[in-house]
Amino acid sequence: MPDTLDTHVRFGSNSGQPITRRDGRAKVTGGATFAADNSPDSVLHAVYVPATIARGRVTALDTAAAEAHPGVTHVVTPQNRPPLQGDPSDKPTMFSFRFEALQDDTVRYAGQPIALILGETLEAATEGARLLNPRYEIATPRTGLDEAAHYTFDPDAFGKPADTVHGDPEAGHAAAAHSVDVTYETAPQYHNAMETHAVVASWDGDRLSLDMPSQALSMTCAGIAYYFGIPAENVTLRSPYLGGGFGSKAIPTGPYVLAVLAARMTGRPVKMMLTRQQMFGPVGHRGQTRQRLRLGTDAEGRLTVLDHAGLSATSTFDDFIEPAANASQGLYAAGALRSTHSAVRLDVGTPGPMRAPGEASGSAALECAMDEMAETLGMDPLEFRLRNYAETEPGTGKPFSSKALRECYAQGAERFGWADRPLQPGQMRDADGLRVGWGMGTAFFPCPMFMAEANATLRADGTAMVETSAADMGQGAWTALAQIAADSLGLPLDQVEFRAGHSGLPDAGVAGGSGHTATAGSALHAAGGDVIRQLGEIAAADPDSPLHGAGNAGFTARDGRLYVAGDDSRSDAFADILARAGGAEVSGAGSASRAPEAAEAHAMNAHGAVFAEVKVDPDLCQMRVTRLVGAFAAGRIINPRLAESQLYGGMIWGLSFALHEEARHDPARGHIVNADLAGYHVPVNADVHGLDVISVHEDDPYVNALGVKGVGEIGITGTVGAIGNAIWHATGKRVRRFPIRIDDLLGD
Amino acid sequence: MKPFDYLRASAPDDATRADATIIAGGTNLLDLMKLQVMSPDRLVDITRLDLDHIEDHEGGLRIGALVTNSDLAADDRIRRDYPVLSRALLAGASGQLRNKATTGGNLLQRTRCPYFTDTAQPCNKREPGSGCAAIGGQTRLHAILGASEHCIATHPSDMAVAMQALGAEIEIQETTGATRRVSIREFYRLPGDTPHIETVLAPGELITAVILPAPPKGRQVYRKVRDRASYAFALVSVAAIVDVQDGRIAAATLAFGGLAHKPWHDPAVDRALEGAEPTPELFDAAADVLLADAVGQGSNDFKIVLARRTMKAVLAEATGLKEAA
Numbered sequence A: 001m002p003d004t005l006d007t008h009v010r011f012g013s014n015s016g017q018p019i020t021r022r023d024g025r026a027k028v029t030g031g032a033t034f035a036a037d038n039s040p041d042s043v044l045h046a047v048y049v050p051a052t053i054a055r056g057r058v059t060a061l062d063t064a065a066a067e068a069h070p071g072v073t074h075v076v077t078p079q080n081r082p083p084l085q086g087d088p089s090d091k092p093t094m095f096s097f098r099f100e101a102l103q104d105d106t107v108r109y110a111g112q113p114i115a116l117i118l119g120e121t122l123e124a125a126t127e128g129a130r131l132l133n134p135r136y137e138i139a140t141p142r143t144g145l146d147e148a149a150h151y152t153f154d155p156d157a158f159g160k161p162a163d164t165v166h167g168d169p170e171a172g173h174a175a176a177a178h179s180v181d182v183t184y185e186t187a188p189q190y191h192n193a194m195e196t197h198a199v200v201a202s203w204d205g206d207r208l209s210l211d212m213p214s215q216a217l218s219m220t221c222a223g224i225a226y227y228f229g230i231p232a233e234n235v236t237l238r239s240p241y242l243g244g245g246f247g248s249k250a251i252p253t254g255p256y257v258l259a260v261l262a263a264r265m266t267g268r269p270v271k272m273m274l275t276r277q278q279m280f281g282p283v284g285h286r287g288q289t290r291q292r293l294r295l296g297t298d299a300e301g302r303l304t305v306l307d308h309a310g311l312s313a314t315s316t317f318d319d320f321i322e323p324a325a326n327a328s329q330g331l332y333a334a335g336a337l338r339s340t341h342s343a344v345r346l347d348v349g350t351p352g353p354m355r356a357p358g359e360a361s362g363s364a365a366l367e368c369a370m371d372e373m374a375e376t377l378g379m380d381p382l383e384f385r386l387r388n389y390a391e392t393e394p395g396t397g398k399p400f401s402s403k404a405l406r407e408c409y410a411q412g413a414e415r416f417g418w419a420d421r422p423l424q425p426g427q428m429r430d431a432d433g434l435r436v437g438w439g440m441g442t443a444f445f446p447c448p449m450f451m452a453e454a455n456a457t458l459r460a461d462g463t464a465m466v467e468t469s470a471a472d473m474g475q476g477a478w479t480a481l482a483q484i485a486a487d488s489l490g491l492p493l494d495q496v497e498f499r500a501g502h503s504g505l506p507d508a509g510v511a512g513g514s515g516h517t518a519t520a521g522s523a524l525h526a527a528g529g530d531v532i533r534q535l536g537e538i539a540a541a542d543p544d545s546p547l548h549g550a551g552n553a554g555f556t557a558r559d560g561r562l563y564v565a566g567d568d569s570r571s572d573a574f575a576d577i578l579a580r581a582g583g584a585e586v587s588g589a590g591s592a593s594r595a596p597e598a599a600e601a602h603a604m605n606a607h608g609a610v611f612a613e614v615k616v617d618p619d620l621c622q623m624r625v626t627r628l629v630g631a632f633a634a635g636r637i638i639n640p641r642l643a644e645s646q647l648y649g650g651m652i653w654g655l656s657f658a659l660h661e662e663a664r665h666d667p668a669r670g671h672i673v674n675a676d677l678a679g680y681h682v683p684v685n686a687d688v689h690g691l692d693v694i695s696v697h698e699d700d701p702y703v704n705a706l707g708v709k710g711v712g713e714i715g716i717t718g719t720v721g722a723i724g725n726a727i728w729h730a731t732g733k734r735v736r737r738f739p740i741r742i743d744d745l746l747g748d
Numbered sequence B: 001m002k003p004f005d006y007l008r009a010s011a012p013d014d015a016t017r018a019d020a021t022i023i024a025g026g027t028n029l030l031d032l033m034k035l036q037v038m039s040p041d042r043l044v045d046i047t048r049l050d051l052d053h054i055e056d057h058e059g060g061l062r063i064g065a066l067v068t069n070s071d072l073a074a075d076d077r078i079r080r081d082y083p084v085l086s087r088a089l090l091a092g093a094s095g096q097l098r099n100k101a102t103t104g105g106n107l108l109q110r111t112r113c114p115y116f117t118d119t120a121q122p123c124n125k126r127e128p129g130s131g132c133a134a135i136g137g138q139t140r141l142h143a144i145l146g147a148s149e150h151c152i153a154t155h156p157s158d159m160a161v162a163m164q165a166l167g168a169e170i171e172i173q174e175t176t177g178a179t180r181r182v183s184i185r186e187f188y189r190l191p192g193d194t195p196h197i198e199t200v201l202a203p204g205e206l207i208t209a210v211i212l213p214a215p216p217k218g219r220q221v222y223r224k225v226r227d228r229a230s231y232a233f234a235l236v237s238v239a240a241i242v243d244v245q246d247g248r249i250a251a252a253t254l255a256f257g258g259l260a261h262k263p264w265h266d267p268a269v270d271r272a273l274e275g276a277e278p279t280p281e282l283f284d285a286a287a288d289v290l291l292a293d294a295v296g297q298g299s300n301d302f303k304i305v306l307a308r309r310t311m312k313a314v315l316a317e318a319t320g321l322k323e324a325a
């Protein structure tokens, strides 16, 4: 362990506590203000008209009929849409995609905005949208993976994953004593956060005010400012609460730009909230994939090659290629590793990052392929994974910053009872005659850090205020980040005022990549540390302080007092130090990003092991996931309650991926047929039975000073494969397409 | 949305003479209005009418049209004497919806065909003569029995399937003020070339009650197969009432959901079972009768297999064959 850990990190009484969400009461009582809860005076309601065909051209719109409807104030079409200052095809920020904002009459996907109606009421605007009655010239849409040419691309930007090769894959195939060659498919999925996309925009001269849910406040401001030709600092964005984001609220999309444009055009505040149906189109999704996995092992079951080729669907007008094959990098110790990506352009909206982008789809295929390999070898799937356990990062040989995966396997298997699993499928039945199967998968997720800044101010009365533009999507940032901040200041949580969710605050970066607690938390930690350092200087220089002259020994902060390090008999209260200094406040600043040396020297990932029990009706083939046990090692856990919720949520998402979620396109017309939550299934409570999360202890001195990795996405990985494998184990049938449905097992 | 008038009925006559669309729980109608699938000019709210009682009647029960799905499912007499109905109700929708949904509204809920609910698609049911977008499309929820080239939609109700098996009667107040009773077996229509006409109810007529005959003999089973454990419409559902005497099936009535434009009942299936000893072979033979004219639409082909399997599983349970095994 490096010595930096002890001197830089204080762990007070806040971190590690399962504190309930500080915003919980406000949310369940309706006190929390979400974007669409704002209704400024004279607000206009905006409704966009979605294309109902997937490919072609708009040839006519009954604008007169819409305009004539009482309460409709404006009808905006490509003919009269005021100009934008930035081209919707430009990429002003790292996460930018071309969007549709009434540039032309071309229809590129069903659900694309083709006109915008503004009205004094939502009802008037909605009826105006109906009256527009678009007519089209229809071209044959392409929505299946084989309906257009496959292509490769240069990995020159976000959304175009690089191919990676380590070792000699062909030699690995040639040397293999056993091999599998399997192809898995995953369906298109749509984020569908509980809160649909919403914005209230108003202009004051060239200053723009926005209430909208955002996972990345400063990047969103910069992006929107670019399209409207104003400096980013002219945009004020409030995003105190998000009703879920899952990646789709990190990127401002066409509907947002249209609402902002409408506000500028009319000089009135404009509100837009997407309907559930509108969530299936212009606001991102997880693109469908087809993944071929070719695995080879030597006679003892050691992987000679792990060869993963992913085909991902994207739109006709931008590239977001689901980096699914990358899931095979970094996990198993194969002699050779290859991950390649190709893509196909379909008449769909551009996909985007959706909770565990790449890893979710990639892990699903990888963990099933690993199971098939174990089957071929006649080996227990867990034993097979242990045989190929990577002690150092496969390919690069870098040490891991920490990796308690072995403990995850052991504790998860123990809790689940894995040792009793028969090797052969179709061996187990329960008392009701249902087939029972057990499967497992390894969970794996990188732990990136972005960049963040934070301020902290210790007030004269000894309480503090800390601030950073963090985003709480429901994961608990309001709580976990405040816990870190309070510890950094040596104060109880209730004496720290925490400000977040506003673009005027120091930039907290992106709430994504499972890196928000690590990144924004590290910045808060540094800001608090800066305050304590300054306070120590004041106290050490103050002849009336018990700490006078102790500066060289260093100080620790605890419960609102500063102590001489290693000497509890000498201490002074924050408020007393400040009072003697004339009642001044002390302000500090902190920033955070991954230390480049640490990143260079180490591979950094969170790990886990998921075990699933599935019961399958032998006649009707209904599947029930009766038990899920997940053991995860993800560095320091700031708040066990919130972390557990994230992992539960991830595992339920995995169940959803395995058995439920799928957007289905009409084969001829191309639109999504099940574009609502009655048709687009996610699990309901009755689908989720035993859920068990084990948090495996892990110290990581390298990821950041806090030792925090991240838990937001990893729960999905491993789980999908575990369920697919359990279904095979119950039935003997391999279904190589997710979601797995009754008809896949039914036979005839 | 389109502006509309709202009236409140204080007597049944107000409803039948209002020249308006009846709204009860509103759980189906309001959704369809928001989607602009139904856009009535006038609504008449019947929820203040005195139609929310369950009374003993002719040896059976008379269920007021406004009895909620929750209250009906929880009623002691229903649970004791008509468990197939209680179970079917509880297999439908969610607790919140069942609290609002009424008996009359449930019978008349519209199909869940996703092309019907999407006004951009041609649909003979929504817009007679416009065509049927479902044929050749995504047909997981569509019919395998009794469909026509004009419409392949299914009726989504669970409750109505159980009532079909029970041979319930529907009490209707006509616009003249007269009352008539129609067996549920004659109430629903197949799509034919008029899929927009779904029942024998004439415009303005009000369902006032559902009448259940005296409790049937035998075991009652309701089984619903769907894509998730709750809160999903049936792929296939089976309601069965089977009386086994001395090792033989003395009487059987089977009704099916998810297969057709109406809750399906085929007397020939019942006859194929009656008088015979319950065996898997017999069940298969009865399934052959049920499915003789079944036609898949592509993505729902599996329902032909699933219907057979579900029917056999239900019969095994209802005849006691399952316990014996």
Ligand SMILES: Cc1cc2nc3c(=O)[nH]c(=O)nc-3n(C[C@H](O)[C@H](O)[C@H](O)COP(=O)(O)OP(=O)(O)OC[C@H]3O[C@@H](n4cnc5c(N)ncnc54)[C@H](O)[C@@H]3O)c2cc1C
Pocket (backbone or CB within 6 Å): A678, B021, B022, B023, B024, B025, B026, B027, B028, B029, B030, B031, B046, B065, B069, B091, B092, B093, B094, B097, B100, B101, B102, B103, B104, B105, B106, B107, B108, B109, B110, B156, B157, B158, B159, B205, B206, B207, B208, B231, B232, B233, B234
């Ligand atoms: C998300 C969701 C899931 C659901 N899942 C299921 C399910 O799994 N299984 C299932 O069976 N159902 C399900 N339902 C449907 C639900 O059961 C129906 O919406 C409900 O029963 C309709 O009753 P209501 O009183 O609300 O009808 P309303 O919406 O008020 O009316 C429905 C129709 O009946 C007419 N009507 C109502 N009462 C009368 C009357 N007395 N006389 C004449 N006409 C009348 C109305 O004019 C209207 O056309 C679901 C609904 C939703 C929204």
Ligand code: SF4
Pocket (backbone or CB within 6 Å): B111, B113, B114, B115, B116, B122, B123, B124, B125, B126, B131, B132, B133, B134, B135, B150, B151, B152, B153, B195
């Ligand atoms: S199946 Fe019936 S309801 Fe569905 S689109 Fe065809 S006509 Fe309309």
